[in-house]
Amino acid sequence: MNFQTAVKTCLIEKYAGYSGRASRPEYWWFILAYLIGGVLVSLTGSTVLYLAYMLAILSPAAAAGYRRLQDTGRPGWYIFVPIGLAIVAMILTPATPTVPDGQIGEMGNMGLLAIIGVVQIVVALVFLWWLTRPSQPETNQYGPPPSR
Incomplete structure (x- = not known):
């Protein structure tokens, strides 16, 4: 599967399709297109346009990841x-504290945020590992292997 086919599959054919399986090329080409689009939209400087792009692409990105996990035999x-x-x-992210000079502001949530940050890094690495695994060559509980 090439770049154009992957983007067409994820944006047009399976926009919000959470059933079936997605091959590695389909998923990773789509993610590349997603990142390129995000960079191009952010360069416009329009917050409204960037928000609209992110909302429009949220469903196909989640669906592609869902199908990709199913392709590796994991629940989507x-x-x-x-x-x-x-x-x-x-x-939980606190607003920037405004405190007089020389005083330490309320930092109650900072420890919790640090723990959540470490958990997010670990989860991101696990998901990166899972999403890069080869497809199961045989039919699994989520359907037959995707056509390449």
């Missing part, structure tokens, strides 16, 4: 674990 819903951790970290 696992792809939502790092997303959930990111949401928890965003909710």
